[in-house]
Amino acid sequence: MDFPKRTHLSFTSLIFLLHLCAITFGVTDTISRTQPLSGDLTIVSKEGILSLDCSLQDCNIWNSELWDLKQLPNGNTDGLDMYIRLAASDTLVQDSEKKAHHVRLIVLIAVLGSIFMALCALSITVKMFQRTSSKKAFSDNYSLVVYDYSFLQHCTKNFxxxxxxxxxxxVFKGLLPDSKLIAVKKLQGMKQGEKQFHTEVRALGKIHHNNLVHLSGFCLRGAERMLVYDFMVNGSLDAHLFKDEKILDWNTRFLIILGVAKGLHYLHDECQECIIHCDIKPENVLLDVNFSPKLADFGLAKLMDRHFSRALTTMRGTAGYLAPEWIGGLPITPKADVYSYGMMLFEIISGRRNSELMENGTIRYFPVWATIRISEGDISEILDQRLNDVNFQELERACKVACWCIQDNESHRPTMRQIVQILQGIQDVSVAPVPVFLKQLVDGEYISS
Incomplete structure (x- = not known):
């Protein structure tokens, strides 16, 4: 028989070769042979193991365990050489198994590649959608986002x-694709053109302060005008003062009083041009997750192109947050915000609305009664009776500030800068006189409960 050249076989190849040799020679009887070979590897074959002595040129069929067999390194001549002959059938079986393994490997690679390509395509599609639905409006450091109307419509579930x-x-609540909550304000009564609106919104986008709601973008579609703000999870201040929401303790209320004052001071004195809010009230004071105050709707009066000498003249005789000069149809100044701020302070301190229509048709107007009590040094009676652990120094400063803010003559009212200093205890303040205008407004009467 012909033998292949001398070779050093691996363990796996040896098993196949020995197996086939037994079949080739057709030997079924057990022939005992105990010729030891160099090494320490045991090889077992179900069909038998063939061992061939090179010097004798014979073949043996081995049906028991074969000990001390190993593959020697190239060039090592210490052991005996073994020559193995393979049958064609075993070669086909081995090739078939290799081909099946290759097919499985190719299929697996194809599937994984398809999944990877699908994920890449999905990622690119999402990014393209975000770029087309929201793009940068301006290239400066205070850039806003111009939102597509259909995108905001989707985020707000059709408003x-x-x-x-x-x-x-x-105002409508919305959710961006990155799970960020937004508040979308649909403006009403717009009279500005698109170019002027862009200019005014760009100016608002440059306003940044810890106590002002952040404007993140806007939307234009025909006559539609929308502004997009960060959403404040704790809602507006009025819900916590007058509704069945969490009762705010005095420390939180005083931080709100001080925070709103700082926000107004920024609008009046630290912006590129003075911004008069024109609508200071608890509904426009929003609270973030830490109950820090954020003043909303700043700059919208100018954005709406209102003429304050004519606006809201129907409010004559109504007790609220409007300064006397505004109700009288006179031009307004930042002192109009100071007046409204003072009116809001009474509500924060007392936890009640300033005015209430009684069943007999008369108005119960809290600020008149409160200013009289404060001027007499009795501030505890105007405090919300639900509160405990009140800092009376802070309470006294807040009460005095409220009384000075609602003075008839705007020149007698402090600036927001002065108010911040008074609240912080940096500047002293005296007791203010009772405003004559308020007495006349309700015929000088306060109907107590």
């Missing part, structure tokens, strides 16, 4: 979740 209604429009 179905209405969370607020004010004099400038309705």
């Amino acid at each position: 179905s979740d209405k969370v607020g209604q004010g004099s400038f429009g309705s």
